[in-house]
Amino acid sequence: MTQSQQNLTTEIFCCLTGTIEKQFITTVTGQEIKIRGNCEFEGSGIWSCIPATDSNGEVTSVSIVSKLESEQQSYCVGRVTQVAKRGTILVKVSNSCKVTFVTTEVLHVSYVYRLEFDFTSEKLHVTAATRLDYSSHQTAPLEVVISAPKTVAVNTTTTITTASKTLEQLWREKLEPLILEQIPGIKISNFDIFTGILEWEGAVQETKYRIQGTVGSTQLIIHQFSSNGKQPVLTNDLDDLDDLDDLDDVDVNDVLRVTPLGAARSIGASCFKVEIGKYEIVMDAGTRPKGDNPLPAFELLKNPNLILITHAHSDHIGALPVLHRMFKATPMICTPGTRHIARVMLEDCLKVTLKNEDFEPLFEEQDLQQTLLHLETQPIGVEFEPLPGLTVKFINAGHIVGAACIYLKYGNRSLLYTGDYNTTNSRTTVGLKLADLPNADILITEATYGAAIHPSRKQQETELVQAVWNVIASGGNVLIPAFALGRAQEIILLLKTSTSFANNDIPIYVDGLVRKVTDVFNDNLELLPEAISNFAANCRIPPFCDGKKVIFINDTRERPFAMAKPSVIIASSGMLSGGASVYYAKALLERDNAAIFMSGYTDEESPGRLLQSMKSGEVVTLDGVDYTVKADIRKFNLSAHTDRIGIGQVIAKVAPRHLILIHGIPDSLYDLARTDLQKNHVVHIPYCGETIEYGVFPDFLSQKRQVEIEHPKEVELEIVAEHDGAWIRIPQEVVDTDPRWQTLSQVGIIRAKWHRDSLMLMPITRKQIPKKPPMISSGNCCAKCKYFDGSLCLMPDSIFHNRQIAPEGICPEFTLNS
Numbered sequence: 018m019t020q021s022q023q024n025l026t027t028e029i030f031c032c033l034t035g036t037i038e039k040q041f042i043t044t045v046t047g048q049e050i051k052i053r054g055n056c057e058f059e060g061s062g063i064w065s066c067i068p069a070t071d072s073n074g075e076v077t078s079v080s081i082v083s084k085l086e087s088e089q090q091s092y093c094v095g096r097v098t099q100v101a102k103r104g105t106i107l108v109k110v111s112n113s114c115k116v117t118f119v120t121t122e123v124l125h126v127s128y129v130y131r132l133e134f135d136f137t138s139e140k141l142h143v144t145a146a147t148r149l150d151y152s153s154h155q156t157a158p159l160e161v162v163i164s165a166p167k168t169v170a171v172n173t174t175t176t177i178t179t180a181s182k183t184l185e186q187l188w189r190e191k192l193e194p195l196i197l198e199q200i201p202g203i204k205i206s207n208f209d210i211f212t213g214i215l216e217w218e219g220a221v222q223e224t225k226y227r228i229q230g231t232v233g234s235t236q237l238i239i240h241q242f243s244s245n246g247k248q249p250v251l252t253n254d255l256d257d258l259d260d261l262d263d264l265d266d267v268d269v270n271d272v273l274r275v276t277p278l279g280a281a282r283s284i285g286a287s288c289f290k291v292e293i294g295k296y297e298i299v300m301d302a303g304t305r306p307k308g309d310n311p312l313p314a315f316e317l318l319k320n321p322n323l324i325l326i327t328h329a330h331s332d333h334i335g336a337l338p339v340l341h342r343m344f345k346a347t348p349m350i351c352t353p354g355t356r357h358i359a360r361v362m363l364e365d366c367l368k369v370t371l372k373n374e375d376f377e378p379l380f381e382e383q384d385l386q387q388t389l390l391h392l393e394t395q396p397i398g399v400e401f402e403p404l405p406g407l408t409v410k411f412i413n414a415g416h417i418v419g420a421a422c423i424y425l426k427y428g429n430r431s432l433l434y435t436g437d438y439n440t441t442n443s444r445t446t447v448g449l450k451l452a453d454l455p456n457a458d459i460l461i462t463e464a465t466y467g468a469a470i471h472p473s474r475k476q477q478e479t480e481l482v483q484a485v486w487n488v489i490a491s492g493g494n495v496l497i498p499a500f501a502l503g504r505a506q507e508i509i510l511l512l513k514t515s516t517s518f519a520n521n522d523i524p525i526y527v528d529g530l531v532r533k534v535t536d537v538f539n540d541n542l543e544l545l546p547e548a549i550s551n552f553a554a555n556c557r558i559p560p561f562c563d564g565k566k567v568i569f570i571n572d573t574r575e576r577p578f579a580m581a582k583p584s585v586i587i588a589s590s591g592m593l594s595g596g597a598s599v600y601y602a603k604a605l606l607e608r609d610n611a612a613i614f615m616s617g618y619t620d621e622e623s624p625g626r627l628l629q630s631m632k633s634g635e636v637v638t639l640d641g642v643d644y645t646v647k648a649d650i651r652k653f654n655l656s657a658h659t660d661r662i663g664i665g666q667v668i669a670k671v672a673p674r675h676l677i678l679i680h681g682i683p684d685s686l687y688d689l690a691r692t693d694l695q696k697n698h699v700v701h702i703p704y705c706g707e708t709i710e711y712g713v714f715p716d717f718l719s720q721k722r723q724v725e726i727e728h729p730k731e732v733e734l735e736i737v738a739e740h741d742g743a744w745i746r747i748p749q750e751v752v753d754t755d756p757r758w759q760t761l762s763q764v765g766i767i768r769a770k771w772h773r774d775s776l777m778l779m780p781i782t783r784k785q786i787p788k789k790p791p792m793i794s795s796g797n798c799c800a801k802c803k804y805f806d807g808s809l810c811l812m813p814d815s816i817f818h819n820r821q822i823a824p825e826g827i828c829p830e831f832t833l834n835s
Contacts, residue, residue, distance in 0.1 A: 029093040029110045031068050032085065033136060036061040042079065048139055051078040063088055070117040074105045074140040091141075093132045094149065097124050098316050100377040101309055106143075108132070109316040122146045126379060127315070127343040192237065193217075196228055199239065211360050211389075229390055240390050242348075269294050270428025273458060273711040279303060279313035280332070280680045281705040284620070287333045287680060288313035289434065289461060294427035296322045296404055299347075300434050304335030304366060304379070306594065307622075311370070311379060312336050314705055315343060323403055326351040326392075327436025328420035329358040330502060335366040338380035338388040345387075350403060352411050353394045354419020354544045358502060360389055361533045365501075369595070397421055398453070410455075414438035415448035416657050417503035418544050424455055430711060433457040433671055437465070437680070439656075440663035441474060444510045445503065445538070447546055449659075451670045458711050460673035465618060465658040467685025468692060472654055478511055481653045484614060486517045488649065489583045493610030498598035498625060501530035501589035503657050504617055506538055508587055509561050510549075518566070526579040527562065528570040529589040529597030535561045535569075570597070580604060591616065592623035593639075599624075603639055605648050612649040617656045621682070661689065668694065674726060677701045677709060699726055728755045745778075752816075762816075766823050800824035803834040 035044040037059050040052045053069065058081055066079040093116065099107035106124055109115050118134060120143035133145040196217060197203060203226060205219040217228040225242040273293050279286030285305035291298040299321045304311045313336060321344050326334055334355070341349060351359070363385050370378045395401050400410045406428070411421035416437040423434045433454065442448045488495045499505040505527070512518050512525055527535060539559045542550045553560045562569055570576055579586055580601070588597040602624075605611035619625040628637055629652050636643050659667075668676060676698040678686045686702045694700050699718065701709050714723050735746040751758050761767060761780045768779045799805045799822050804812035810822050815830040 029067055029095070029114065029116065030089070031066050031079070031091045031093075031134075031136065031141075032063060032089045033066050033068075033079065034063050034088065037064070037081065042066075042081070044136075050076060053078045053080045056081050058084060067114065068116060068136075068141065070141065072105070072107075072117060073103075074117040074119045076136065076139060076141065091134050091136065093118075093134065094129065095132075096129045096316065097126055099310060099312070100124060100126055115316070116141065118143050120146070126312070126377070127339055192230065196237070196239075200226060209357075214360075214389075225393075227390060238390065242393060268428075271430060271711075272428075273430035273432060274708055275432070275459060275461060275677060275703075276317060276708045277677075277679060277703050277705050278315065278317055279305075279705060281703050281707070282681075282683045282686065284465065284680055284682070285332050286311065286313045286336070287327075287436075288315075288336070289679075290318060290321075291425065291432060291434075293425055293430060293432065294406060296407055296427065298322065298407075298425065299324045299340065300423055301325075301327055301333045301436065302336040302340045303330070303332040306332070306620075312339060315340060317706055318344075321347045323347065323407075324349040325409065325423050326355060326359075327414065327423060327434070328352075328417055329355045329362045330417065330437070330500075331362055331366050333436065334359060334362060336379065337392075338363060338384040341388045341391065342380065342384050348393060348403060349388070349391060350393045350395055350409075352397055352419045352421050354541075355421075356389070356392055356394050356419075357541050357544065358419060358534065358537055359392065360385075361530070361537055362502065363388070365530050365533075412453050413447060413449060415440060415442070415446050418445060418538070418541075420446070422449070422454070424457065430459075431455070431457045432459045432461070433673070434461040435463055435667065437463050437658055438663075438667070439659050440666060441659075442546075443474075443507055443657070445506050445545055445549065446657075449663075449667070451666055454667065454670045457671050457673050459675045459677065459709070460668060460671045461677040461679060462664060462667060463658065463680035464664060464678045464686050464689050465681050466656070466660050467681055468661045468688040469685070470662060471656060471660040474655065477653050477655060481508075481614060481616075481655070482512065482515045482517060484612070484649075484651060484653075485512065485585055488610065488612045489523055489585070491610050492583055493608065493612065494580050494583060494605055495585045495612045495614060496598065496601045496605050497585065497587050497614050497616055498591050498593050498602070499531065499587055499589060499616050500591040500657075501534045501596075504591060504655060505531040505587050505589065506535055506561060507655060507657075508616060509535070509567055512585060513561075513566060514552075522566070523583060523585065524579075525567045525585045525587065526570055527567060527587050528576065528579070528601075531587055531589050531597075532569045532571070573600075576600060592619045592625040593628065594620075594623050594625070599639060602628075603642070603644065606637065606639075606644040607647050609647050611647075612651070615650075615652040617654065618658065661692070664689065665692075665694075668698070673698060675699045675701060675709060675711060677703065679703075697726075724756050728757065762820055766826055797827060797831045797833070798824065799826045799828060799831075801831075801834055802828070803832040804830075805834075 033042065033044065035042045037052070037056060040056060041049050042052055042064070043049050058064070063085040065082040065085055067082060068076045069078045071077050093108060093110060095108040095110040097106050098109050104121065105117050105119055107115055107117050118132060118141045122143055124130060124146060129149045131147045131149055132143050134141045134143050193205065196205070200221060202221045203219045205217050207218040209216045215230045219226050227240045227242070228237055230237045274291070276290040278288040278290055280288070280303070285303065287301040287303040289300045291300060297318070297320055299318065302313065302324065324340060324347055326337065326349065337349065367378065367380065367382065367385060395411060397411045397413050400408055403409055408426040410424040412424060414420040414422045414436055416439050420436060420438070422436055422438060425432045438449045440449050440451070485495050497508055499508055509525065509527065538545065539561050542553055542560070549560050561567060570579060586601050588601055590596040590598055593599055593602055602613060605613060613628065615625055615629055619629070624639060628650055631637055631646050631650060633646055635646050637646055676694060678689060678700065690700045690702060699714060701715065703709055732748055732751055737744040737746055747758065761778065766781050768781050770777045770779065799810065802812070804810060804815070805822070805824070808821055810817040810820055810828070812818055812830045812832070815828050817828060
């Protein structure tokens, strides 16, 4: 890319012919369009304007820029942020200008284009599009492709398991010498196989490498990470976004801002921009499971220096390939457990978007592979420094395998982002330990369940096992829709190890994405609690799927057999919004001896939530077909999210000044905020795109509350003994900076009250002083002082200077009024 290309900025120029009159312009086709702002022009002509559109692409208003001498081609340079299958694209021109165009061109999200367009039929129609790859000047880490000296033979007649073992041995023998030749001195520390992808990790001194190959291929991709794990501060000339706010008058060590790009007053598309010190950090990059806007507000990002991911659920990681495509040189880091599961989850995200009729696929297979190749890992519980001066730590969150809270610290400021978390242990995770949490200036916490309190998990599990067994005993089938990652594996272990199922041959069928995720669990037992590994070692069989009691459905043609006799079926999705669970629900809903047991959170508009409220004999519609409910429908709370008690414990331990509540519907967030949280914290329930800055209080917070939050509740006072009594010395910092001291000392006298062994100090206001002549004693009282004007003390050296005092008071700085 040339220097002139790098200096291009995003812009829009729209040529419109028409007549301007009274804040409206009438086009030659008779369309009347409102003019934004004050318009100094009138009459007929050809005008340069900036259009505003609705989501369908119709022009709703324009801002007139100037009058033109002749017609010119309308054009726009901007980034495509959304592509809809109805033939429209949303283009970001600047932070304040986003325009919807109608097009038949195939354009891709996150790329910058120069669009030529015409204004016809009330819409902006693209006539030509040219991609401008602004990101090509970014420096990407070293990445090369090499070939093996000879082809590795694969025996395709063997089973997958045998082939994998053979491949592992062959690739080690044939390709590791080649790796050592290409990267002299490399020490290989890890080797993995991910569904046909073979991967090595190693290092030469402090430089890390990741090497990948495809099963059956002779090519290897070698990716080199930056030395020392520290990344350079990136610059970005992608568009006309300004740099971070001018920090000339601000100590960079005190800068801390948070802007939600998703999951604000909602659940889905979790993503947060954090400006800490001189860096811009992105935490999580998830997708929304429904609607025509699945992505976070990536257009609000400027120059991300680092991307951190809390866990592998799609609403936290599903948009990572899109973000990586936008900022290829920005490092991405997660925990080892999250990366192991990320491939399966992102492949499912790609599969889901390919089927979604509302929008085009968010990313392609190549984007997915590049993301996984560049995704780095750091262990839980160990501080690391990915950027100079920035401390980061992953803290076990107890939500699912690999899930972590993220702690950031730079200079004087710190932040903790919980992601999703649970403070109680489960079969596949160890709960978040409060002792692991540090104090932080800002806490961003999920509040999925708001102020609700979960019932006893042990009791819920006991009731679920009993309910399942009752249906099985009557000859029926049970469908348990479950989240593929975490919840499904919990239920598999719960049923498999229960007394009722351990002594019987009742099959537990596993279908949908649950199957692939469970495979990852089976292959990575070291990521699970020690009890699972011990269980597997003692039983000498996989803890989740053994092919006998727990059986995978590997082909859709096998599904009817899963319901041919009494059985349990665990399938995704957990909300019945898609996947294999919908197939089984349709088959079982109208059976008297069947049951559908929901196992956790469901969106308000999901089929799973609707079904929970229905009674026998009512009609439910799935995929456009009506079904009369005859099966037993029940819900059990096996949530992997904490409740009000757990949230309160985390907040108390972190003790933030600013508390940001996210990842919940508005009612739940406000219910939680209405508890006693506001007594000790500045509570924020932000909108998407709203920036929260440390030390900046919201408008609704009274001055009194600001003072209470900004200054400590307790201070240590010094008692100074004198020959005629004792002084209580107030710290100079309190006297100088705490406004409450002004109230306490306004008249120079305070009232003290004993409460058992404690002495409480209380202010005396001017109104509380009896209105009577001053008691002029023979002693040196304020009434006789040279610097007393009848109300205020004017002695500069006195601690009561410029304060209202009582005439009978005394002061060490007394000077007789001569």
